[in-house]
Amino acid sequence: MQSYQSTSGAPTTTTTTSLVTPIIWFDKEYLNSNEGLLKIVVIILSLASFIVAQFGPNNGRVGFYCFTSMSAFWISLTLFGLYAFHVVEKMYTFPWILGEFGYSIIWATFYFVASLLMLIGGGVQTVAAIFGFFACTIFGYEAKRNYIRHQNNEIAQGERNPPTINGLKTFKFCVYFIE
Structure with missing residues (x-):
């Protein structure tokens, strides 16, 4: 200084x-952090909602719901891996918090619309819609957290x-x- x-x-x-470590390592503490637990819950909800939606009839509503749930699953799983292995810390020039904010807003909207469409079908699609509304709520909460973190000018990982x-x-x- x-x-x-x-x-x-x-x-x-x-x-x-900015203090960053030069190696990639697995952080067990990330699994117990709020961000890590939210990612785990989103991953589980997205996979469960996709599986439940597969028991319904095959139509456009179910197709959009499956696209939403599986893309949320894979993107969240990728982000979870990047954070758990501190890859995000190595690529600190990318605006991770803004990227996650945009992702969370878009997928909260996708889940909300897809869940409303699934309610039309009734039956097993109602269960998928309930999972979708839970996922929509979690994505909205993540968006709020990322917005606050961006306003406080925090970095995604590491210390500054x-x-x-x-x-x-x-x-x-x-x-x-x-x-």
Whole structure:
């Protein structure tokens, strides 16, 4: 960290550093964290809703529901793996929190629409719709959490000390690439 004091009364600035580990490793603590548990619940709900939807008749509503549930399953499973093995920490220049916010909003909307359509069919499709509404709620909660994390200028994984100006924390920083 470097501090510069100006004699003209200009603010003092402090640089920020991001702490990341250079290796990929499995983090058991991620499994017990709120983010990890939410991903696990979304993965299980998406797979269960896909399986239940397969017992209904094959039509466009079921097709859209199956697309929604299986794409949510695979994307969430991929994100879970990336976070559990700290790959996200290595690719810190990508806006992971914004990406997850967009993904959560889109799939909450998809699950809501698909679940409403499944309610039309009745029977076993109603059970799939209930699973879908639970998944929609969890995706909405994840979107809210990611929005708050983005507003607080948090990073997806790792540690970062925010810069300060005259003792006040600021949240703007620059990333320099060294070749």
